[in-house]
Amino acid sequence: MSVRLGKQSFPLSNSLDDRVRRDLYFKNGTGSLLPEEQKILDAIGIDKRLEGTLKPYLSEFFEKLPECQTDTSLVLSKNCEIPHFVVWSALFDSHARSQEAVVKNRKLFQKQMDITDAMDVALVSGMKERIDPDADYKTLFMLMLDKKPITVSKTIPATEYNAIFTLML
Numbered sequence: 001m002s003v004r005l006g007k008q009s010f011p012l013s014n015s016l017d018d019r020v021r022r023d024l025y026f027k028n029g030t031g032s033l034l035p036e037e038q039k040i041l042d043a044i045g046i047d048k049r050l051e052g053t054l055k056p057y058l059s060e061f062f063e064k065l066p067e068c069q070t071d072t073s074l075v076l077s078k079n080c081e082i083p084h085f086v087v088w089s090a091l092f093d094s095h096a097r098s099q100e101a102v103v104k105n106r107k108l109f110q111k112q113m114d115i116t117d118a119m120d121v122a123l124v125s126g127m128k129e130r131i132d133p134d135a136d137y138k139t140l141f142m143l144m145l146d147k148k149p150i151t152v153s154k155t156i157p158a159t160e161y162n163a164i165f166t167l168m169l
Contacts, residue, residue, distance in 0.1 A: 004069050005043055011036050012066065019063055026059045037062065045090040054086055061086045 003012045013034075025031040033041075040062075041051065051058065060082045067073065068080035075084060132138075 001066055003040065003065055005040065008043060010040050010043070012040065012062065014063065014066060019059070022062050023059045026055045040065075044087060045094050046086075050090065050093050054089060057082050057086055 001012055001014055003010045018034075021031045022033065022037070025033060041058075046054065054061075064079055065083050068077065068083040074080050074087065
């Protein structure tokens with residue numbers, strides 16, 4: 001028999017021997033899971049820590065999982081209450097661990113996340129050197145006149161520089 005979870009298909013045997021073996025594994029720790037069964041737990045996001053918490057439900061989870069392969073049956077079918085609980089618990093655990101990691105990272109990197117520091121960095125990175133609007137003309141005249149610096153009067157508008165430059169060409 002094959003069980004489809006998400007977009008993956010997993011082989012799952014649900015014979016009496018398999019149910020007894022899984023029941024013994026989850027109830028008293030004797031026996032083991034088949035690699036296919038472990039892949040199902042891994043795909044759902046159940047690690048060893050969470051497996052220890054959900055052990056009372058996992059035997060029945062594997063038994064009823066073939067009936068609960070669609071989202072609709074998982075949520076609406078009375079026979080799928082345990083599989084729904086196990087999947088929901090895995091999702092909730094994943095969410096809780098993510099939240100813990102975010103809180104831990106905020107404490108560790110609070111200085112980097114401070115809004116005033118972010119604003120200061122944005123202001124400093126946005127600063128630019130003040131540009132002299134006449135710098136291009138001064139450089140051009142210095143090159144043409146044998147690198148002798150000239151003083152440019154601030155009263156002459158830039159259009160007159162263009163006229164002088166046009167006459168020189």
